Amino acid sequence: MPEPTQPTTGDEVTEINPDADIAPVDIGVPDVAEGEKLLEVDEVTLRFGGVVALNEVSFHINKGEILGLIGPNGAGKTTCFNVMTGVYQPTSGAVRYLGKPLGKRKKFQITKLGIARTFQNIRLFANMTALENVLVGVDAHHSTGVVSAMFRLPKHRREEAQGFARAMELLTFMGLDGKANELARNLPYGDQRRLEIARALATSPQLLCLDEPAAGFNPAEKVKLMELIRTIRDQGYTVLLIEHDMKLVMGVTDRIVVLEFGRKIAEGSPAEIRDNPAVIAAYLGVDEEDAS
Numbered sequence: 001m002p003e004p005t006q007p008t009t010g011d012e013v014t015e016i017n018p019d020a021d022i023a024p025v026d027i028g029v030p031d032v033a034e035g036e037k038l039l040e041v042d043e044v045t046l047r048f049g050g051v052v053a054l055n056e057v058s059f060h061i062n063k064g065e066i067l068g069l070i071g072p073n074g075a076g077k078t079t080c081f082n083v084m085t086g087v088y089q090p091t092s093g094a095v096r097y098l099g100k101p102l103g104k105r106k107k108f109q110i111t112k113l114g115i116a117r118t119f120q121n122i123r124l125f126a127n128m129t130a131l132e133n134v135l136v137g138v139d140a141h142h143s144t145g146v147v148s149a150m151f152r153l154p155k156h157r158r159e160e161a162q163g164f165a166r167a168m169e170l171l172t173f174m175g176l177d178g179k180a181n182e183l184a185r186n187l188p189y190g191d192q193r194r195l196e197i198a199r200a201l202a203t204s205p206q207l208l209c210l211d212e213p214a215a216g217f218n219p220a221e222k223v224k225l226m227e228l229i230r231t232i233r234d235q236g237y238t239v240l241l242i243e244h245d246m247k248l249v250m251g252v253t254d255r256i257v258v259l260e261f262g263r264k265i266a267e268g269s270p271a272e273i274r275d276n277p278a279v280i281a282a283y284l285g286v287d288e289e290d291a292s
């Protein structure tokens, strides 16, 4: 798809509508109670030839929390993200989701399990409208097939109407309802990023994985993004956030896991991570002793 429009430079930010009902709908995946383990990374090692991208990494995500995954460039964040979303299989160790090994899966199977993600580089359907982009996400769980659609059977029409209502609610939440019929490619950059999150939410994930959602955002947009992520969590989602912007990570997450050279070097609350000598050393590129 063509490159999205350039990052916004002005301070004009689309306001979200936090009162819209975006709570996940039942997609037939077993639920876990608030605060219990939703996903577990257990002693995961992943090698690319001679490169050890992840080295015996263990941590978990609790249902209902916002977990930040941070680390300097090349630390293994994206690789970890890909292991957690079934794109790669670990060389050793395991990822368990809802208590069961995730294994290698295709994208649509991951979606069916209730895991959704956005990408560092926006991947919208550029020549489809904002509404159509969100409908793609909603359609991921539709049960009626081609025959029902061809003959417009009542069940199909009902699913279609429900899907449309849900997509519009998500666009309303993002403040994009007035732009529902605009082509994705014509939306300002910030709106494209929000639309990508709306499309991910449309699949009703238990776990929403955001890969650098603030990339290219101006300060005003970053503040709005924090509000957006918190509201998403408050409406019943669990969020995994990879983000370079420390202020944003510190301001929005409940817990943070820090990677460096493929190893987990720290895990804790934002306050604990901020004061952790190993983390400071990793980011400043100095010896741990000098940083403490």
Ligand SMILES: Nc1ncnc2c1ncn2[C@@H]1O[C@H](COP(=O)(O)OP(=O)(O)OP(=O)(O)O)[C@@H](O)[C@H]1O
Pocket (backbone or CB within 6 Å): 048, 051, 052, 053, 071, 072, 073, 074, 075, 076, 077, 078, 079, 080
């Ligand atoms: N497909 C691949 N083949 C070979 N090496 C890879 C591959 N993907 C990642 N790596 C290597 O694994 C290590 C971790 O990379 P990764 O992209 O996961 O880091 P990252 O923390 O996401 O970095 P960044 O912040 O720069 O995106 C790096 O040394 C990288 O070069």
